[in-house]
Every structure is written in C-alpha cells, then in structure tokens.
Amino acid sequence: MQNFEPQLIDLHFQGTPGVVAVYVWDTGDGLALVDTGPGSTLEALKAGLDLLGAGWGDVRHILLTHIHFDHAGAAGQILDYSPRARVYVHERGARHLVSPERLYASAAQIYGDQMEALWGEMRPMDADRVTALAGGETLRLGGAEVRALYTPGHAVHHLAYVVGDELYTGDVGGIRLVPQQQTRPPTPPPDIDLAAWQQSAAELGALDVRRLHLAHFGTYAQGTDHWDPLLENLEREAKWMRERLPQVADPAELYEPFTEWVLEQVEAGAPGLGAAYRFASPPAMNVMGLAHYWQKQWKKQKEQGDE
Incomplete structure (x- = not known):
C-alpha cells in the first residue's frame, strides 16, 4: 500500500x-x-x-x-x-x-x-x-x-x-x-x-x-x-437535561424520554438511522454524562455560595 x-x-x-x-x-x-x-x-x-x-x-x-x-x-x-x-x-x-x-x-x-x-x-x-x-x-x-x-x-x-x-x-x-x-x-x-x-x-x-x-x-x-x-445541539441537549434533572430522583428516569427526544430528531433528518445512532452515541450514556456535568456545576455553585 x-x-x-x-x-x-x-x-x-x-x-x-x-x-x-x-x-x-x-x-x-x-x-x-x-x-x-x-x-x-x-x-x-x-x-x-x-x-x-x-x-x-x-x-x-x-x-x-x-x-x-x-x-x-x-x-x-x-x-x-x-x-x-x-x-x-x-x-x-x-x-x-x-x-x-x-x-x-x-x-x-x-x-x-x-x-x-x-x-x-x-x-x-x-x-x-x-x-x-x-x-x-x-x-x-x-x-x-x-x-x-x-x-x-x-x-x-x-x-x-x-x-x-x-x-x-x-x-x-x-x-x-x-x-x-x-x-x-x-x-x-x-x-x-x-x-x-x-x-x-x-x-x-x-x-x-x-x-x-x-x-x-x-x-x-x-x-x-x-x-x-x-x-x-450541545446547548440544546444540555438545556434539556438542566431543566429536567432536578425533577427526578435518579437520572436513569430520564433515559427513555431523552432517547425518544433525540432519536425523533435524528430520524426526522435521516429516516432509518436511529438504530445505528444508538450504537454510535448511546443515549443512556449521554444522559449520564450530562447529569454528571450539571451535578458538578451545581455543587461548585453551592460551595462558592457557602464561602
């Protein structure tokens, strides 16, 4: 070659x-x-x-x-x-x-x-x-x-x-x-x-x-x-998570609604792509990552407010 x-x-x-x-x-x-x-x-x-x-x-x-x-x-x-x-x-x-x-x-x-x-x-x-x-x-x-x-x-x-x-x-x-x-x-x-x-x-x-x-x-x-x-989309997905995370006891409760929301958008632009997209970017993992991000941000804000 x-x-x-x-x-x-x-x-x-x-x-x-x-x-x-x-x-x-x-x-x-x-x-x-x-x-x-x-x-x-x-x-x-x-x-x-x-x-x-x-x-x-x-x-x-x-x-x-x-x-x-x-x-x-x-x-x-x-x-x-x-x-x-x-x-x-x-x-x-x-x-x-x-x-x-x-x-x-x-x-x-x-x-x-x-x-x-x-x-x-x-x-x-x-x-x-x-x-x-x-x-x-x-x-x-x-x-x-x-x-x-x-x-x-x-x-x-x-x-x-x-x-x-x-x-x-x-x-x-x-x-x-x-x-x-x-x-x-x-x-x-x-x-x-x-x-x-x-x-x-x-x-x-x-x-x-x-x-x-x-x-x-x-x-x-x-x-x-x-x-x-x-x-x-990064801003949109982060906002979606920020608004809903305080409403649930466990981020896992958001797996299904987040998956439906994202895959609906993916399929709208590229019909039939949803199954492959799940492998490329598993929505449940994306929920975990965004939830972890916001939890860190809120903890940092609280610590700064307590100083």
Missing part, C-alpha cells in the same frame, strides 16, 4: 455498518492509524488492512484521539501484533493504556455482562512504546507532518490531529453518520465540559483544512454546516 490519501476502514461495530471508523494512510515509514476501535472489532480492522494490501507488520504509528473503548480499546493488541508500532496519546490518558485494569473494571460496572461483547479485550501495553502528548506538538511520521491539538470538552484526554489539509476530529467533532444528519454531541461521563467543548469546536472550525474525518462516521467538508449544528 503506497497511498498518502487517508482510507476509511468501517469496523461494522456490533454488526452495523457506518458506526465506527478507523483511518489509515501510508506515511512512507509504515502505516499510520487514527484510532483503533475496540477489541471486539479487531478482526474487522485486520480485514480492512488486508483489502488495502497491508497487515499488522506494516503498522508503525497509532494516533489515538482519546482512550474511550471505541477509539483505543484494540491498541494494546495491535502493539502485540505490530512489533515496530508506537502509540501516541494525550498525557492524561497514557497511564490508563499502560495499565488499563482500573479503566476496564470501572466500565464493566456499567456494562455488566455486555462488556465483552461490546468492547472485547483491552490489553496493557509497554510504556516504552507510548508517546504522551500535551497537545501543540508537531510529529514527523515518515513523510507526514502531524499536528496534535489539545481539544477537551468530550474528554480531558482528547486530541485532534491535522495532517496537511485533513483534520481527524475524534469525538469533539461530534456524531454525523450520514451527510443529512445534523451533527450531534456524544456526552458520556465523566469529563463533559460545555465551555471547553465550545472552545475546542471554535478552534477546529477556524482551521484552514479541507476535510473532517469523523470516527462516527465518515468524511465531510470543513465548514459551518458541520460545526454550527454540533454547538446548537
């Missing part, structure tokens, strides 16, 4: 196309991957590399946007199969990849007996093969110059990557499974920060790039058609 143009590999997460993507290109010094997907889709990633005439031994650079399972879960296994590969990740996420036991155990409390089927195995990795980034670095990977940008809001360990006029947004660029679907925010716990996300989106939206590559899902033109709906 000799092609600097990024190629999309559809991981068919949970047997569903168009939900989770990995991007790959030839740096001239081996392949670079942007994200890896979860351990449960490792075979789909391998099949995608096979179709490009490549294999695990060709992988040299793994650029992780953040450490959530759907983006980084397979990274440890890939290092085992790709002896020359190195992982790049934000410094606040690096230790969780080297020793993922606590991260995995915490997630297992949420997903229970679905954990293995959803996410598969997450293997630890050798710290010597991990480069921790703060954001702001420029990496020279073969013939490719890669800028790592710190982009919090979705996660405190989130990076976006710019390669030439291509921008790999991770999840701070939102969920947009098809062109006609309005961009929407994935808001899982525990790091959602509205102000930080708004700032990150403004900075990425102002970049002089040609295309946006989303993990969920696909490639779109840079422009306000993508970023404006993301910010509008």
Whole structure:
C-alpha cells in the first residue's frame, strides 16, 4: 500500500455498518492509524488492512484521539501484533493504556455482562512504546507532518490531529453518520465540559483544512454546516437535561424520554438511522454524562455560595 490519501476502514461495530471508523494512510515509514476501535472489532480492522494490501507488520504509528473503548480499546493488541508500532496519546490518558485494569473494571460496572461483547479485550501495553502528548506538538511520521491539538470538552484526554489539509476530529467533532444528519454531541461521563467543548469546536472550525474525518462516521467538508449544528445541539441537549434533572430522583428516569427526544430528531433528518445512532452515541450514556456535568456545576455553585 503506497497511498498518502487517508482510507476509511468501517469496523461494522456490533454488526452495523457506518458506526465506527478507523483511518489509515501510508506515511512512507509504515502505516499510520487514527484510532483503533475496540477489541471486539479487531478482526474487522485486520480485514480492512488486508483489502488495502497491508497487515499488522506494516503498522508503525497509532494516533489515538482519546482512550474511550471505541477509539483505543484494540491498541494494546495491535502493539502485540505490530512489533515496530508506537502509540501516541494525550498525557492524561497514557497511564490508563499502560495499565488499563482500573479503566476496564470501572466500565464493566456499567456494562455488566455486555462488556465483552461490546468492547472485547483491552490489553496493557509497554510504556516504552507510548508517546504522551500535551497537545501543540508537531510529529514527523515518515513523510507526514502531524499536528496534535489539545481539544477537551468530550474528554480531558482528547486530541485532534491535522495532517496537511485533513483534520481527524475524534469525538469533539461530534456524531454525523450520514451527510443529512445534523451533527450531534456524544456526552458520556465523566469529563463533559460545555465551555471547553465550545472552545475546542471554535478552534477546529477556524482551521484552514479541507476535510473532517469523523470516527462516527465518515468524511465531510470543513465548514459551518458541520460545526454550527454540533454547538446548537450541545446547548440544546444540555438545556434539556438542566431543566429536567432536578425533577427526578435518579437520572436513569430520564433515559427513555431523552432517547425518544433525540432519536425523533435524528430520524426526522435521516429516516432509518436511529438504530445505528444508538450504537454510535448511546443515549443512556449521554444522559449520564450530562447529569454528571450539571451535578458538578451545581455543587461548585453551592460551595462558592457557602464561602
């Protein structure tokens, strides 16, 4: 494979196309991957590399946007199969990849007996093969110059990557499974920060790039058609949660009404997309993340008022 143009590999997460993507290109010094997907889709990633005439031994650079399972879960296994590969990740996420036991155990409390089927195995990795980034670095990977940008809001360990006029947004660029679907925010716990996300989106939206590559899902033109709906929906969903959370004893009571409200909007713009959207951005997780955000905000306000 000799092609600097990024190629999309559809991981068919949970047997569903168009939900989770990995991007790959030839740096001239081996392949670079942007994200890896979860351990449960490792075979789909391998099949995608096979179709490009490549294999695990060709992988040299793994650029992780953040450490959530759907983006980084397979990274440890890939290092085992790709002896020359190195992982790049934000410094606040690096230790969780080297020793993922606590991260995995915490997630297992949420997903229970679905954990293995959803996410598969997450293997630890050798710290010597991990480069921790703060954001702001420029990496020279073969013939490719890669800028790592710190982009919090979705996660405190989130990076976006710019390669030439291509921008790999991770999840701070939102969920947009098809062109006609309005961009929407994935808001899982525990790091959602509205102000930080708004700032990150403004900075990425102002970049002089040609295309946006989303993990969920696909490639779109840079422009306000993508970023404006993301910010509008982030504000709208946060407001919905702020107004209703004080009315319930448990945020779980809001799972069903929030899901109905969001999926109605998704289906209105892209009929038939609801099932795939549930996999890309599970509404119950979004409720948990927004509820956690507002609870932190209210606690902070109370503490400041008590001073």
